Amino acid sequence: MQIRDLPYADPGVPDVRSGTRFLLWLGRQQLGGQVKSLLWGLLHHLGIAGLPLGVGLAVQAVVDRDGGRLALAGVLLVVLGSAIAAGDVMLHRTAVTNWITAAARVQQLLSRKTAELGSVLTRRVAAGEVVAVSTGDVERIGWFVEALSRFAAAAVTLVVICVGLVVYQPALGVVVAVGIPVLALAVLPLLPRATRRADVQREKAGRATELASDTVAGLRVLRGIGGEELFLGRYRAASQEVRGAAVHSARMWALIAAIQVVLPGLLLIAVVAYGTRLALDGRIEVGELVTVYSAVALTHHALRNFEEIAQAFSFSRPSARRAARVLALARTTTTTVEAGDGERRATGDLYDPLTGLRAPAGLFTAVVCGDPDVAGRLADRLGGHPAEADAGHTSVLLGGVPLDELPLADARTVVLVQDKEPVLLSGTLRDLLDVPASGAVRAEEALAAARCDDVLDALAQASVGTGGDAMRTRITERGRSLSGGQRQRLALARSLVADPEVLVLDEPTSAVDAHTEAAVAAGIAELRRTRTTVVLASSPLLLDRADRVVLVHEGQAVAVGTHRELLAGEPRYRAVVTRETDEELATASRGAGELEALEGESA
Structure with a gap:
């Protein structure tokens, strides 16, 4: 795999049982690149290891005044130098390729998992952890994968040096073979x-x-409540903890590095002392002593890879464990679709067996929940992403077909869920609305239904060099230059353009005023009058536009009707919609009872 071939057509199915297994899986996926890096590493390290032999031959040739052997030593050194240069260049090239391709594979896996889980991802894993995994952790994982082949080349080189010295000069070679x-x-x-x-x-x-x-x-919220200093203090304390932990860790790595310097020095002293005695006794020649000395001195270059692989593994293992934890998250249950099942198109009523909620096909159904968190979880479940607490329950059915049994691409095509706080990506307004769609709804129609006239005017006035064309105006990251209501309506327009068979909206008008909310409700009802629409809300303006309203109380659909019918006959519904307290409901109930009693007496 070369960098120019990225991205991968298929990054594969990772082994996420543990961080170590995930690292080993990545290494296996990079096997071709690892072998190339290993071979170039061997050429580089063995070239360095062969230098002492050339130097020793040259020194001995000078001592013996042998010009022929001196020339031979010179040629050998030139060949070894060329091998070292070529090996170093190609080792760096292949190692960096392994690093980048491994990091790219992890990022593709994370992107695929993010696309698979959608908004459920941040419900199961903190957003900060996802950011950490996709940035710093990816680099550390790539570092270990890249260092693995260089470590293998260094280990093989040390074995070759030990064996070669034992054969070349047994007396000193045994000392080196034991010491290395x-x-x-x-x-x-x-x-x-x-x-x-x-x-x-x-x-x-x-x-x-x-x-x-x-x-x-949450900076805007913090500023609103004056909590910047509080959170700044918390972050300052957390940063100091990181600094202390980094210093504590660095001390240990400094000790390891010191040992890697001191011990080779002690071995070198031992070899020189013992070799000098052997040379004085005439048991070895001066050139042989120089060869062994140089070989031991140059082993430091290969030994550094042992320290690096240990450090790379120590830093990458927690990163791999975090990445594996994210990648192990599942959409829901895993069901194998039999041949031909993927071709059937799920149509009909949307039904949730867990709550008993049914949204008839082609109708505008509003759902009222007393708890916003319950509404958010219900929206995720209707989109095919139930919470972990719902594991074991039957999936939501669309036309009798479980969403879990549909391929993810098909499920996303037929059901679209818009979160309570949708995200706007940076780019132009045209880019924002350029989403996979049926083609039946034009961007202009969607913007009109979402009542985005004031948003278009604001974008046109803010446009520079676009001639006042709002569609060509760039929207800043996450739409920060827009108000909450403007962002909400643009996100709604994007969902309307997609024109899914089933559109699930979680509080789509919570950030707009009453007049705009009423107009948006009318626009949704008009534009999607032949499509299935489910809106989770408690605003009377939206509820009055719905064809039917379902009250979900304590996790169960307990009442169905129109807004006016439920408002008149269902106290629990009235409590949620009109914000009446239990005391007020009890008083109203007593008042109604007394009125009935008086009417009875009068009769």
């Missing part, structure tokens, strides 16, 4: 502690990121 494994494994007892400290640092950094993300998202 000790050097490589000396830091092993320290790694669990270093890993734990790195885990603590990552957890604290993740919490700080979540806090920062949540603070930025």
Whole structure:
């Protein structure tokens, strides 16, 4: 896989049973790139390992005054230098390719999971954690995948050096062959502690990121209640905890790095001392001593990869664990669609067996819930994304077909859910409304139904270099330059343009005034008079426009009728819609009872 071939046609199905398994799965997916990196790494490291042999031959040739061997040593050094240069360049190239492609694979997996879960993702995982996984965690995971092949090349090189020195000069080679494994494994007892400290640092950094993300998202609210300093203090405290954890972790890694420097130095001293005695006794030649000395000195280059892989694994494992936790989230139950089932198109009534809610096909159905959180969960369930608490319950049915049994693409085509706080992506208004749609509803019709006239005027006035064309005016990130009501109506227009068979709206007019709300309700009813529309709301202006209204009380649909019928005959409905308290309802009930009693006496 090359960078120019990205993105992947299919990033694969990851092993998300644990962070370590996820890392190993990524390594297997990069097998071709890992092999290339390993081979170039071997060329690079073995070239460096061969330098002592060339230097030793040259020194011995000078001692023996042998010009032929000196020339041969020179040629050998040139060849080794070329191999080192080529290996270094290509090793860096393939390693960076492995890093980028691994990171891209993780990002594609996260994007696919985000598209699959939709708004349910942030209900199950904090938004800050999702941001952390898709940014810093992706880079750390890519680092481990990239470092894996370089570590393998370094390990093979050390084995070759040990074996080669034992064959070349057994007396000194045995010392090196015993010392090198000790050097490589000396830091092993320290790694669990270093890993734990790195885990603590990552957890604290993740919490700080979540806090920062949540603070930025709610900055307008914080300013409204004067809570900026409170949250700033919390973030400052979280940052100090991250700093302390980072210093605590860095001390351990500094100790590991020091050991990686001190122990090779001690081995080098031992080799020189023992080799000098052997040379003085005439048991080895000066060139052989120089060769062994140079080989031991250059092992430091390969040993650094042991420290790096340990550090990469320690930092990437928590990141991989977080990524695996996000990727392990499931849409709902996994049902295999038999051949031919995917071709059937689900049409008809929308029915939720859990609550008993039914939205007849082609009608405007309003749903009233006393709890906004219950309404939000119900909207997700109607869109095919039930909460984890609903696991085991039958999926929502559309025309008798469970949404879970439909392929995700088909389910998204027939049912569209607009959240209470929809997100507007940056770009022009034309880009915003350029969504997968049936083509039956034009952008102008949707904007008119959502009563976006004032929004279009504001965008036209704010346009620069577009000749006052509102459709070409750029909308800032998340529509921050617009008011809450304007953002809400643009999002509604986007949903209306999509023209799904079933449109579920969660409080689509909560941020607009009464006059605009009444006009929007009329626009929705008119534009979707032949489509199934479900609106979760408690506004009388919307409810009065609905063909039928369903009251959901304590998780069950308990009453069905028109707005006026329920307002007259259902106290629980009247309590939600008119905001009457239990005391007021009891007083009204007593008053009604007394009135009936008086009428009876009069009769």
